[in-house]
Amino acid sequence: MLGEPGQAGQPGAVGSPGSPGGAASTVSNTLKVQVQAVAALDRIIVRTVDMTLVVQDVREAVDEIAELATSSGGWVVASTRSGNHTAFISFRVPAEGLDAALDEVRLLTVEVESESSTAQDVTDEYTDLEARIRSQEASEDPLITLLDSARTVEDTLKVATELARIREDLESMQGRLNLLAQTSVFSLVNVFLNAEPTEMQVDAGSDLAAAVGEPVAFTATFEPPEGTEDYEIEWDFGDGSGLGNFRRTAATVIEGQRITSAVTHVYGSEEHSPFVVSVKITGIGDTGVSEGEDTLIATVSEIPVLDVFAGESINVEAGENIGFAGTFTRPVGVGELTYRWDFGDGSNPVEGVLEEGLTVAKAVHTYVNNRPIPYTATLVISGVADVGEIEGRSSLTVRVREAEGWVIADWNVGSTFKNGIQALSAVGVYGVQGLIWAVALSPVWILALIVLGVVRWRTRLRSA
Structure with a gap:
């Protein structure tokens, strides 16, 4: 070619001349x-x-x-x-x-x-x-x-x-x-x-709040032109983590609408939040190419911590009413606090709403049965923050012993009566066992066995 060199770039392939x-x-x-x-x-x-x-x-x-x-x-x-x-x-x-x-x-x-x-x-x-x-x-x-x-x-x-x-x-x-x-x-x-792509309607969903270190799921709905068979879905989560490319979609109950497969992402820091999340969908089919995109805002923050203290271990008698009083913190930005006491004995938990300003959750419970293994009572405090529902929990052990009877001048009537009954029962059992052995080893029975043996022997002699 005549002329000066052009712009730098990659050379193309060289072909051979010829045309019809x-x-x-x-x-x-x-x-x-x-x-x-x-x-x-x-x-x-x-x-x-x-x-x-x-x-x-x-x-x-x-x-x-x-x-x-x-x-x-x-x-x-x-x-x-x-x-x-x-x-x-x-x-x-x-x-x-x-x-x-x-x-x-x-x-x-x-x-x-x-x-x-x-x-x-x-x-x-x-x-x-x-x-x-x-x-x-x-x-x-x-x-x-x-x-x-x-x-x-x-x-x-x-x-x-x-x-x-x-x-x-x-x-x-x-x-x-x-x-x-x-x-x-x-x-x-x-x-x-x-081919110039036709416009496709894409909806990335509503803005959302996410917690640092917790997975958050993204989906998008779209309406592809008729005849579109293949899809390329590109997610950008806005935090510099790179692009995610996917292809799976499914039809929704709405005619002509499809939804992308759920994509999960974990934000490692709240720095630079909120993040602009974008999704771009390209459809390819016999009718050509279609494209659409949409964005949403993801606000990322640390998960607020609910510190809960259920109390110290308790020792009580069976049937005794126990008062539980657990304390907790109220982090900034957390509201709609509720509590739940689970006493670990199969009874229904005690639940309630915590009014603004309260930091103590109280409950009263009675353990009917004693046992050698302690019960575990658990206090759960739940609340709602920007990142969603959060909760904190704490437990304590409850040892339930057998209830004592009437005590008169340091004399436990119930315990003494019980011990007496147990002693009489033991005497009765041993007496019956002795009588059985006495009867079994009595001389009368020995004599009877000897006579029976002699009679059977004489009967055999006569028969012979």
Whole structure:
């Protein structure tokens, strides 16, 4: 190409010329004329342009760019299309008409997403190839003369082999030389086409409050155009943690509406709160591409701490009324405080609402049954903060012993009566056991057994 180097960028692929019909003939004639002029240039520049464009109709844009390349004296190198939403076309145009062709391409777009141009100076390589070609051509003539004067088959084969090698090198270098000339004469343009997305309604949900270190779930609802099959969902949680990309969605009970799968995120600090959370959804289908996005505000703060003290351990008798009085703190920003006493004996807990200013939760309970293992009474204080419902709890042990009976002058009537009953019971049990053994070991029973044995013996003798 003639001219100065363009902007820095990545070089595109170099293709081979060729197009159907009369366009091919026009390109061929133009190429021959311009290649002949390349050698006379001071600098030989190869320019490549890469573009990413947003268009209304991908199919129509591909056809218009192909027609533009042909009408500009160039040709289409390659063209591919994926559905109705993406396509790629690569074409060459004469270098002197590149800028005009690019202007025409830009007119076809809704938006130019990116554009880069590279200019590669190949003058040194071109000059080197020319010198090597002249050198090889100079070596070819003497070999032809030797081949004509060779007298033996062996000499003829040696010369022919060397001549074939030289001609192969010449063809390779000439091909590279022609390629440099052609690519400098005809600039390459690579165009990536994306269909303009249609608007899609997206709802990220209401603003929310989150606690530091606690997971918070995000979902979004949206209404995709009919025919949309694939979705790309991009969440940005606003704290610099990076983007989350997801694809799973499900239909809702509302016709035509879908919901994204729940995404959880944990904020590690309340610094820079509140955070702007955004979600962007891209739908792809036969009808093309659709896009929508929405934002919400996430206010992050530390979880308020409810300090609760249920009290010291208690020792009581079964059936005795016990007064419980647990204390607690009231953090700033926490309201709607309630309490619950659970006494650990299977009875119903005692619950209530704590009025403003109170820091003591009281309850009265009676343990009916004693047991060797202590009961555990638990006080739970609950409240509502910006981050949601919070609670604090504390427990104490309650040892319940057996209740004492009547006591008169340090004499426990109930205990004495019980001990007496237990003693009489023991005497009765032992007496009965002794009587049984006495009867079992009595001489009467021994005599009876002897008589029974004698009778049975005499009966057997008679029978014999």
